[in-house]
Amino acid sequence: MKSGSTFLLAARQCEIADLEELARTGELVGAIGRFVHALQRERGLSNGFLASQGSRFGLQREQQLAECMVAEARVRTFFEVLDTDSAHARNGAxxxxxxxxxxxxxxxxxxxxxxxxxxxxxxxxxTAAFSRLIAGLLAVVFEAADSASDPEVSRALVALFHFMQGKELAGQERAHGANLFASGTLAPAGQQQWLHLIEAQQGCFRVFADFSDPEVVRADEASRDRAVGAEVERLRRIGCAGRPGAVDSSLSTEWYQWATCRIDAMRSVEERLALHLRRLCETRIAQARRELRDRRALLEALAREAPCPGADGTAPLGPQLERSVLALVQEQSRRLQAMGDELDAARASLGERKLVERAKGLLMAHRSMTEDEAYKALRQMAMNQNRRIVDVAEAVLSLAEVLPAGR
Amino acid sequence: MKSGSTFLLAARQCEIADLEELARTGELVGAIGRFVHALQRERGLSNGFLASQGSRFGLQREQQLAECMVAEARVRTFFEVLDTDSAHARNGAxxxxxxxxxxxxxxxxxxxxxxxxxxxxxxxxxTAAFSRLIAGLLAVVFEAADSASDPEVSRALVALFHFMQGKELAGQERAHGANLFASGTLAPAGQQQWLHLIEAQQGCFRVFADFSDPEVVRADEASRDRAVGAEVERLRRIGCAGRPGAVDSSLSTEWYQWATCRIDAMRSVEERLALHLRRLCETRIAQARRELRDRRALLEALAREAPCPGADGTAPLGPQLERSVLALVQEQSRRLQAMGDELDAARASLGERKLVERAKGLLMAHRSMTEDEAYKALRQMAMNQNRRIVDVAEAVLSLAEVLPAGR
Structure with a gap:
């Protein structure tokens, strides 16, 4: 018959299995980061190639394809080993x-x-097709962060997801700015959208800073090239805050290059975050294994010291030993409780994105919009009302509760 | 190589595996309900036996033991089949x-x-020892409700958990009222605690009504014996709201009997809830299996119609078919999204209990209290300030954020 100790140890073993699965997910997330970065470059080069009627970026684009394919193959390898047969993967569906x-x-x-x-x-x-693919890849990272069962790992995944999302918005800003400058005219709508991309990035990087290891944040800040930052800000000032009207279209290339420097620097922070995540998983697994071993040894010692086995083969423990087991059981419950609380806190940071997704889903269902249209509609409302997208999403959802479905 | 279809089908299979595990959990919860009911009776009879210096309830108590043992054996059977070896049980830890x-x-x-x-x-x-055991059994039901991955099943579990918790509070009220009447004196502190037990019950039954199937709620209301309700209210009025001071101690037995009638009637509602949960799991499993079959047939048909297999053995689909697969993929994502949102809503109802648990944990850690002492301290604060326990718990937690740990 299974005893309390069996379940106590099994609970620990579940924690270890969870951590091992998280470690594998961490590897997958690392591979996705590399692939997304390669796709972001390909997107930028393809955009430049098409916008210049094929006169520029042709060779660079061809060269970039090779890097993309290597990164894609690596992501596919990790997809291949995902356990689709067992139907027991955590958060599998x-x-x-x-x-x-x-x-x-x-x-x-x-x-x-x-x-x-x-x-x-x-x-x-x-550009839209590449962005959809990248959004799909980031959604995989989002699920990984949302399903992590260890609070520390969950925090690291939340930080990494928001960093990747911020970096993707920086990539979109790069394309948007290059196109706006290249058009030779600063249209107010285009400027407003640019500001919006900057604000959304800042939101992501705030969450990243809140949830990542302080050392990683410090290293990130120390490694930033101030010259790049200054140039990016100068061109942003001209592009976003400048008076609408004619603009020197050669700023397009200049902007593209500085924005690229900025994004490439982000890639090395992302690598550091991915490394931190892998190390964290290893540490937590080693720690959990050690604790399981100690726990098992302690329970075996307690069982040996038990006075005499009962008629049913189980050994009733003396009051002293019983208190020891009870202490173990209670400590475990408290620990899981505390972990659950921390997890809830980490996951709450993912709530904003869920709100936006929910509002998008509502618009798609009730206004027959595509996903892109729904997102643009939310973004337009946010820009018109000078509010954050998440606040508009919340307003849309609360309106839906009081208004009938459909028009 | 695994294709999008493989993952699409694997996602469905995970949903089915989740539902099958939920169905087993549902059986366990049903068995726990029966055992808790038997223990509640044993607690009441033991209390009466001890309070009467062994002069009453002796035989009834002996007879009740047999029922308890049968119910305990059944719960143990379900514990036995919990998959402690695989370390892959959902929410196993x-x-x-x-x-x-x-x-x-x-x-x-x-x-x-x-x-x-x-x-x-x-x-x-x-009485305290029996109550601790019952609280532990209810905590198992709580975890089951908190980890359910299907929103409908989660709602049913949330409803059942709150009903069971309300019924347990009704059991505590029975014991408390019987002791207060038996003492021959209505002390104000005892009256206040009685009121508190009534309020806490009402909170549980409100959540039950919000989350359960309307038919079950209607059946519950229809089956209530108004005569029993009237007697319980009459005795509550005397006991809680009567002027403090001497009281006819023979009301103790009268109260005990009417309160028992009320609790026994609750047991049949609980059985109906457990039955509803089992049927719901069966329906959802059958539905998910049917959908998986349809989905698989559709994907196979699409693959057959695909123009020609590529060099890598995968069949690139024509634009028409590609749109069909895309529609399937998107529909699945939207469905899971909606399910996730509903799940979050159902789980939010469990948040109040989590707040109280967290505040208890804080008091235990920083004030070196036992679990019982911590709960009593919270309840006392709630009674003194005429607030709900959950509000006091929230205040304790927010104070802890600004005050240093320990005294």
Whole structure:
């Protein structure tokens, strides 16, 4: 018959299994970071290639494809080892569903590249297709962060997810700024959208700073090239805050280069975050294994000291030993309780994104919009009302509760 | 190589595995309900036996033991089949830890009964020991509700948990009222605590009504015996709201009997809730299996119609078919998103209990109190300030954030 001790040890073993799965997820997230970075470059080069009618970035784009394919193969390797057979993967339903979206988007990638190469697609459309694929990859990271069962690892994943999301917004800003400068005219709508991309990035980096290891944040700050930051801010000032009207279109290339320097520097922070995550998993697994071993040894010692086995084969413990077991049981409960509380706190930071997703879903269902249209509608409302997207999303959701569905 | 379809189907299979595990948990919860009911009776009879110096309830108590043992054996059977080996049980760490607490308390049950039988323990102490065991069993149900991954099943579990918790408070009210009447004096502190037990019950039954199937709530209301309700209210009026001072101690037995009628009626509602939960799991499993079959057939049909397999053995789909797969993938994502939102809503109802647990943990750690003492301290603060326990818990937690630890 299973005793309290069996369950006490089994609970620990579950924690270890969870951590091991998290470590594998951490590797996958690292591979996704590399792939997203390669795709961001390919997106930028494809955009420049198409916008210049094929006169620029042709060779760089071809070279970038090789890097993308290596990174893609690595992500696919990790998808391959995800345990789709056992139906016991933690958060399997949601994670697998996100992976299905990514794999579907990857199937369309060769055709997309073909269209870019033959200039059979508009720059805007190609950029949107790359952005959708990247969003799908980031959604995999989001699920990983949302399903982590260890608070420290969860915090590291939340920090990494928000950093990756901020970096992706920086990539979108790079493309947006390059296009706006290249157009030769600063249109107010374009300027407003640019400001919006800056604000959204800042929101992501705030969460990153709140949830990451202080050392990583300090290293990030120390490694920043002030010259790059100053140039980016100068061009932002001209592009976003400058008077609407004609602008020197050669600033497009200048902006693109400085923005690229900034994004490349982010990539090395991202690598440091991924490394921190891997080390954290290793430390936590080693710690949990050690505790399991100590716990088992202690329980065995207690069982040996037990006065005499009862008629049913179990050994009733003396009052002293019983108190020891009770202390172990209570300590474990308290620890899990505290871990659960910390986890809830880490996950709460993911709530904003969930609100936006929910509002998007509502608009898609009730106004027959596509996902892109729904997001743009929310962003437009936010810009018009000078509010954050998450506040607009909340307003949309609370209105939906009082208004009937559909128009 | 695994395709998007593989992950799409694997995601569904995970949902089915989750539901099957939930169905098993549902059976366990049903068995716990029966055992808790039997223990509540044994607690009441033991209290009466001890309080009457062994002159009453002796035989009834002996008979009740048999029922308790049958119910305990059934719960143990379900514990036995919990998969402690795989370390892959969902929420294993927390659930197993709760089970360990229960098994530990069960080891002490024979000794407790022996002490009651020989009247070697005070009535109050025996009652507290039974209440701790029951609280441990309810904590297992709480974990089950907190870890359910299907929103409908989660709602049913939340409703059932709150009903069981309300019923347990009704059991405590029965004991408290019986003791207060038996003392022959209505002391103000005792009256206030009685009021508190009534309010806490009402809170539980409100959540039950919010989360359970409307038919079950209607059946519950229809089945209530108005005569019993009227008698309970009459005696509550005398006991709680009557002027402090001497009271007819024979009301103790009268109160005990009417309160027992009320609790026994609750037991049949509880059985209906457990039945509803089992049926719901069956329905959801059948539905998910049907959908998986349809989905698989559809994907196979799409693959057959695909124009030609690529060099890598995968079949690139034509634009028409690709849109069909995309629609499937998106529909699945949206569905999981909506399920996640509903789940969050159901779990939020468990937040109040978590707040109280957290405040208790804080008092235990920083004021070196036992769990009982911490709960009593919170309850006393709530009574003194005429506030709900959860509000006091929140105040304690927010104070802890600004004050240093310890005295």
């Amino acid at each position: 949601r994670l697998f569903s996100r992976v299905a979206v990514v794999l579907h988007a990857l199937e369309g990638l060769p055709a997309l590249r073909e269209q870019v190469g033959t200039r059979a697609i508009a720059a805007r459309e190609a | 927390r659930l197993f830890s709760r089970v360990a607490v229960v098994l530990h308390a069960l080891e002490g049950l024979p000794a407790l009964r022996e002490q009651v039988g020989t009247r070697a323990i005070a009535a109050r102490e025996a």
